[in-house]
Amino acid sequence: MDSTLEALYQVVLDRKADPQEGSYTCYLFDKGLDKILKKVGEECAETIIAAKNDVPSDTVGEISDLIYHLMVMMAEKGIPLSDVMAELDRRAQ
Numbered sequence: 203m204d205s206t207l208e209a210l211y212q213v214v215l216d217r218k219a220d221p222q223e224g225s226y227t228c229y230l231f232d233k234g235l236d237k238i239l240k241k242v243g244e245e246c247a248e249t250i251i252a253a254k255n256d257v258p259s260d261t262v263g264e265i266s267d268l269i270y271h272l273m274v275m276m277a278e279k280g281i282p283l284s285d286v287m288a289e290l291d292r293r294a295q
Contacts, residue, residue, distance in 0.1 A: 211283040214273045230274050238278055241271045
């Protein structure tokens with residue numbers, strides 16, 4: 203699982219470093235932190251609604267969207283995925 207998250211985060215970082223036309227990730231970076239945070243908030247709300255509606259496939263999709271947008275926010279703020287993983291490891295103790 204870690205490798206999937208690491209691969210996704212690397213794609214996000216690559217898009218930030220080397221923007222590609224037509225990339226949604228690049229669009230978010232271009233629009234800036236306010237747009238990225240708005241999307242994080244929207245995806246959080248959509249995750250809550252999907253969970254409340256008790257449709258597992260919808261909930262999984264919304265959680266995935268939320269994780270992706272959180273990674274874009276992390277990249278924008280310079281937060282390495284390894285820091286988050288280390289914190290989660292610490293909390294699992």
